Structure formats: structure tokens, C-alpha cells
Amino acid sequence: MSRTTLRSRGKGSFARGIHPHDWKELAAEAAIEILPTPAEVTIPLVQHIGAPNQPTTKPRQDVAAGDILGDSGAFVCAPVHTPIAGKTALPLRVTLPNGRHVDAVPVKAEGDQMAEQALWDDIFGGSWPTDGQDGLDADTILARIRAGGLVGMGGAGFPTHVKLKPNPAKPVDVLLVNGSECEPYLTADYRLMVEASAPIVAGSLLAAQAAGAVRIVISIEDNKPEAVARMRDAAAGTGIEVVATTTKYPMGGEKQLILATLGREVPTGGLPLDCGVVVVNVGTAAAIARAVLRGKPLTHRIVTVSGRGVHRPCNLLAPVGVSHGALIAAAGGLTDQAVRVISGGPMMGFAISNLDTPITKGTSGITVLTGQDVQAEEETPCVRCGRCVDVCPLHLVPTRLALASRNKDWNLARRYYLTACMECGSCSYVCPARIPLVQLIRAGKATMPRE
Numbered sequence: 189m190s191r192t193t194l195r196s197r198g199k200g201s202f203a204r205g206i207h208p209h210d211w212k213e214l215a216a217e218a219a220i221e222i223l224p225t226p227a228e229v230t231i232p233l234v235q236h237i238g239a240p241n242q243p244t245t246k247p248r249q250d251v252a253a254g255d256i257l258g259d260s261g262a263f264v265c266a267p268v269h270t271p272i273a274g275k276t277a278l279p280l281r282v283t284l285p286n287g288r289h290v291d292a293v294p295v296k297a298e299g300d301q302m303a304e305q306a307l308w309d310d311i312f313g314g315s316w317p318t319d320g321q322d323g324l325d326a327d328t329i330l331a332r333i334r335a336g337g338l339v340g341m342g343g344a345g346f347p348t349h350v351k352l353k354p355n356p357a358k359p360v361d362v363l364l365v366n367g368s369e370c371e372p373y374l375t376a377d378y379r380l381m382v383e384a385s386a387p388i389v390a391g392s393l394l395a396a397q398a399a400g401a402v403r404i405v406i407s408i409e410d411n412k413p414e415a416v417a418r419m420r421d422a423a424a425g426t427g428i429e430v431v432a433t434t435t436k437y438p439m440g441g442e443k444q445l446i447l448a449t450l451g452r453e454v455p456t457g458g459l460p461l462d463c464g465v466v467v468v469n470v471g472t473a474a475a476i477a478r479a480v481l482r483g484k485p486l487t488h489r490i491v492t493v494s495g496r497g498v499h500r501p502c503n504l505l506a507p508v509g510v511s512h513g514a515l516i517a518a519a520g521g522l523t524d525q526a527v528r529v530i531s532g533g534p535m536m537g538f539a540i541s542n543l544d545t546p547i548t549k550g551t552s553g554i555t556v557l558t559g560q561d562v563q564a565e566e567e568t569p570c571v572r573c574g575r576c577v578d579v580c581p582l583h584l585v586p587t588r589l590a591l592a593s594r595n596k597d598w599n600l601a602r603r604y605y606l607t608a609c610m611e612c613g614s615c616s617y618v619c620p621a622r623i624p625l626v627q628l629i630r631a632g633k634a635t636m637p638r639e
């Protein structure tokens with residue numbers, strides 16, 4: 189594929205947003221550790237946006253690592269696979285961190301498991317070609333991505349083969365690879381870029397080939413100079429641009445990233461496709477390389493376990509389906525000061541009370557906060573200071589959206605574009621009245637009737 193070497197035309201930032209303390213120092217220097225094979229995993233059959241999977245195994249069936257556990261005939265769907273060898277158990281119902289209730293297949297570990305170093309080599313090690321992608325046509329790449337069950341690993345959960353499939357009415361010219369990781373505390377993507385840059389490059393080339401993009405830009409916030417350097421080294425000679433943007437929350441939001449990196453604007457209610465861009469996360473790019481070049485499904489991911497509420501903040505290569513509690517135990521367990529466990533980061537994550545909840549393909553981190561961190565203050569009436577409006581990166585009016593959600597006033601909600609909110613939490617973060625703006629908006633989005 190011939191690829192242009194045009195430079196990024198964004199200004200490196202976007203209007204509004206916030207600068208919270210990022211707490212990255214807790215885990216940024218912790219090299220990725222490989223979690224020993226757990227005794228059991230519980231694989232949710234639905235970890236994506238789209239049609240639900242049906243189980244493809246029976247209870248008490250022997251399975252090998254990588255075997256498929258659930259699939260559907262739908263296009264907008266991503267199958268799920270077991271990360272460990274073992275025996276399936278009776279399906280059960282689990283509640284995911286976002287509150288969704290889904291069926292899940294437990295697998296109890298039995299027989300030989302891959303040794304830790306072999307697992308690393310299998311997932312990220314060895315050589316990753318940066319040429320020869322032209323020999324793979326888009327349909328083949330997309331079929332392998334679907335077979336591997338890939339979804340956006342930044343948390344969105346949208347099936348990757350659907351996202352990359354070319355739309356003749358809206359062709360894309362740029363593949364934007366998101367290495368921002370703007371959520372406080374999380375360092376999983378950072379460690380991936382530092383320790384396994386080669387599969388990210390190989391996967392980016394394959395993703396661009398599938399989507400028909402002629403330009404690839406990897407965008408990283410400038411608080412991660414080591415990651416920028418590693419990615420530039422790995423991408424040398426490929427034509428891929430590696431761009432450092434200003435560190436600002438929520439830079440990792442697709443619209444903000446596109447504007448800051450490329451200078452293009454996604455219209456309100458539109459998609460990156462509407463301005464010729466498709467965005468994938470760096471973890472997804474690495475998983476694309478593995479699925480396409482090695483025929484391996486998405487069974488493991490890197491998870492940051494951090495916060496002042498755990499003894500040993502770390503980054504773990506963990507099997508999908510392991511419990512949040514098992515990862516917290518691997519991080520030395522909870523400290524006496526721990527008061528809140530969040531699946532994800534503190535801005536966009538979900539507080540959980542059941543530590544048996546399994547992680548999914550989209551779980552990038554677990555943040556454990558202390559009483560000092562949360563300092564719950566009572567909600568007081570809005571003082572009309574306008575700070576929430578000043579920071580909203582989407583130029584929404586959070587006060588109106590929260591009011592509409594609280595009163596179930598769906599006409600008002602629609603008039604103020606409730607569904608456009610990306611739930612970044614910037615408005616709640618700055619509100620001096622401690623009004624839970626994003627929680628109200630999130631609840632409103634979940635309950636507002638569809639037109």
C-alpha cells in the first residue's frame with residue numbers, strides 16, 4: 189500500500205475540558221506482570237454492542253484455551269472465547285459493571301495451561317511484520333477480526349470488524365490510533381506502547397488496509413514521552429505518523445482526539461466516519477495483529493489496578509473473565525483506607541460492590557479510591573456558576589441535561605441533545621455544588637424512550 193506522509197494538521201488540543209491530577213505515577217513504571225492462570229473464569233456471553241451471543245458449548249464440556257464459547261449469526265456481534273483450558277459449568281447470570289445483566293459461561297481450569305512467558309510470547313512476543321499486508325484483502329482481514337471476537341478495548345465494546353468495514357457512501361482516508369489514555373490512574377495502554385509497540389504497528393497497518401485508509405496517525409498525549417519514542421521507533425519506515433497532543437481530559441474521546449490530532453470536526457450526532465476517519469485504540473490494534481497474523485482470539489488484556497486503596501498498584505496481563513477481586517488480590521489487596529472500587533477509571537468508570545464481577549474485553553483498569561479521594565460532600569442547590577458549561581468538551585449544557593433527566597422531561601432532554609453526552613464526567617468534576625451531573629445524565633440516557 190502506498191501511504192502519504194502528510195503531517196497532522198490538528199492544533200494538538202481542543203476547546204474546554206479539564207486538567208485533573210492524573211495519578212499515573214502510581215502505576216506508570218510498573219512493568220506488565222502476567223497473572224497466573226486462575227482456578228476459574230466466568231465469560232460473559234455479551235461483551236459488545238450488538239446482537240447477543242448464544243452458548244456454543246454444553247455444561248461439563250472440555251475446552252482448550254482459545255475455544256469459542258458463544259456466537260451469533262448476526263453481523264453486529266463479537267464471539268467470545270475461553271482464555272484457559274478446562275471444563276465448562278452451567279451458565280449463570282452476571283451483572284456487568286455497567287449494570288447490564290447477561291448470561292455467562294464459567295470455565296474451571298483443568299489440564300495443562302500455557303506457562304507465563306509462553307503466554308506473553310504468544311500474545312505480544314516474536315516478530316510482527318510491517319510489510320506484506322497488501323497480500324491480505326479487506327474481507328479476509330475483517331473475517332479474521334470477527335472470528336477473533338475483537339471489540340473496542342478502550343471500553344466502547346463496538347465490534348471492530350463492523351467499525352472497520354468500508355462504507356462506500358462514507359469512505360475514510362485516515363486511521364487514527366488512540367494512545368491517549370486520558371483517564372486518571374490508568375496506565376495499561378501506556379505500558380503496552382512501551383513494552384509491545386511492534387504488534388500495535390502491525391495491527392494499525394492491517395486495520396488501515398481493511399478500512400481503506402491511506403494515512404495512519406498514532407496519537408498520544410504529551411505526558412507519555414517514553415511511549416511516543418517507542419512508537420516512533422517501531423513505526424520507522426512504515427509511513428505511520430506518531431503525534432503528541434496536549435495532555436488534557438478527555439483527549440481520548442474520539443471527537444476530541446480527531447479535532448486535536450487532525451483538525452477535523454465530527455458533526456453533532458455524527459460519527460468519525462462523517463469526516464473520513466476511523467479510530468481504534470492501541471490495545472485493539474495489537475489484538476488485530478494477533479487475530480489476523482496468528483489466528484488467535486481476544487482472550488487476554490492488560491488491566492491497570494491502581495489507586496491509593498490497593499497496596500501495590502500494577503499492570504497485569506489477565507484473562508478476560510477473571511474476577512475484579514482476583515486482580516485486586518494480585519495488586520496486594522485493599523488497604524484499610526479503601527472505600528470505593530471502580531471498574532475503569534474514576535471519570536468514566538462504574539463503581540462496583542461485588543468483587544466477583546468478571547472483567548470483560550473492555551476493562552482497562554480497576555481504580556480503588558480512599559475516603560480522602562472521594563470526600564463525599566452533600567449536594568447543594570445549583571449556584572449558576574456556569575463552570576459545568578465552561579468545561580463541557582461537547583459544548584452541551586449539563587445543568588439542563590441533568591434537570592431534564594431528573595424530571596424525566598424528555599422534550600427538554602432532546603432539545604439539549606442528551607444523547608450526545610459522552611459521559612466524560614468533566615461537568616461533575618468541576619461542580620462546586622456537588623451535583624451528580626453525569627450520573628443524572630447517564631440515568632436519563634438509559635431511561636429516555638427511543639423515538
Ligand code: SF4
Nearest residue numbers: 580609610612613615
Ligand atoms: S455534559 Fe456530558 S459531555 Fe458534557 S461535560 Fe458533562 S459528561 Fe462530559
Ligand code: SF4
Nearest residue numbers: 570571573574576619
Ligand atoms: S457547575 Fe454546578 S453549580 Fe455551577 S452551574 Fe453547573 S450545575 Fe450549577
